[in-house]
Amino acid sequence: MIKVDSQAWAVMVAHAEAKFPNECCGAMIGKIDGDVKQVTSAEPMENAYAGAQGARYELRPEDLLEADKRARAAGLDLIGIFHSHPDCDAYFSKTDLENSCPWYSFVVLSIKGGKFDHANSFLPNAEQTAAEKEDLIWPKS
């Protein structure tokens, strides 16, 4: 289960809505306590995908490396990646799966007409052939 604190969630949604109609991406930082991943902060990152970004995103490994370093310095962990799906549902697409990594939770935010609609979290496998849905809890305002 992954739980997102309200401040982190606000950052994620604001970033996703601001980048609409493009996809956004970023990292989620927090602590893992047993089965519960608690996200305490979110770091928006630049979508580094070279082509049209309406339906694609790419994270720069350097950015992730930096985020990981900062998290370590604060005694926290990088535990998830978030990105948005403009004007479509928060599924884990074939593209998502084929460019995923099994180490993190992948939170997908569906942004419809520029506004947050719904979200899901996924845990892809190492072979990048399937992703399991993970319970996602975000603050409902």
Next chain:
Amino acid sequence: MAKVLIPTPLRQYTEKHDSVDLTGATVGEVLGALTAKFPDLRKQLFNDEGKLRSFVNVYLNDEDIRYLKKDATAVAPADTLSIVPSIAGGSAGVAPPPLASLSNDEILRYSRHLIMPEVGMEGQLRLKNASVLLVGAGGLGAPLGMYLAAAGVGRIGLVDSDVVDFTNLHRQIIHGTKDVGRKKLDSAADTISDINPNVKIERYDTWLTSENALEIGAKYDMIIDGTDNFPTRYLVNDACVLLKKPNVYGSIFRFEGQATIFAFPGGPCYRCLYPEPPPPGLVPSCAEGGVLGILPGIIGLIQATEAVKLILGVGETLVGRLVLYDALAMRFRELKLRKNPECPACGDHPTITKLIDYQEFCGIPQHEPPPAPGVKEGEIDPIEVKRKMDQGEPFLLLDVREPHEYLICSIPTSKLIPLGDLPKRVNELDTATEIVAHCKSGVRSAKAVDFLKQAGFKKVKNMRGGILAWSDKVDPTVPKY
């Protein structure tokens, strides 16, 4: 000793160490030492062929070893190695295939779809799992229903409360001559089932209204507007905006048609294009103005194509583009449509937050107005007109239809002045003579009566129901059209 930083998720394999000090002259040696020390880590970093997994990047200090010498990159004792995943993705490549399968019969039926990579098994399953609501089983609904069913759309909802009429048959090819008098829903469902028995058909024997539109529409992925009137167009549009579902739009008139996709999230809606309905009566319906029978075939199939593309998630859809088709010139044109930020339905600050009374909004009476009892003032029944004729009462029967309609049928002794010519030919009429005006069904002649009264004619009446009522009540040998 070089330091290897372990990302959080991998620490379960490194006895919870967040960094490990290892010796090795190259990156390959250090990683070898790492996985020798923590064998469970190997599967996370390397595939069965012993190569680093595609998502694993190794950084020596701040540099990706792919741009150095890869595994052979030299490592100094003070160096830090980081394991960083490469992550990308996006909604492109669409949703994973839905959980369903095709039977062998279905595989055979859809084989010409399945061998196209743009459809394939995944796309065909997507079609099977898709649901569309067709509003109207008429001219546009006919090709839509038939082709969407044939293509394998799993669930089709039909909304129509009409009965098949002879005048429908020149274009509504989902119905046949044998179906005249049947409910359009039943006739259309029979045709669809015959084309593809795998399709689940849901019948709504009603008109779409503000009361039922959201409830019915919510059950479908998209709504396809195949209607011929403004209240329903605004109703379908607003319902789609509120439900966040695309409105696959088409309209036809005489030789021309239009198609686009409205209310696609982020795209324009019908109200962005037409904030206000035209005054009632300004834009004639197909029943009033006529339509080339083939035309709804073309426009309906453009709508069907767009619906299938939306379902498959392929190609460039008509969102933000209005296609205009002119059958006489055989020309397609295209207009760019923009979302209006001020749009009352889909703009930044929408004022339409629920469905309204669309009949009232469009300034027209309710869908099927109950016929007024008796004859209204200023109207005269065809039977009474016939009696006047038989008794030789002096009056002028004024036919205000078009000359080509006059050629189809006419009432003997009538004088033809088309409604549009009436102002310039009004001097042919005598204010002293009683005038009875008629048209096809009574709408245009009512306008003629209004005009004549304003021009000073006092003894003017409208023949109720037009020549259609004449055929029904007086002379059945007069053909109805």
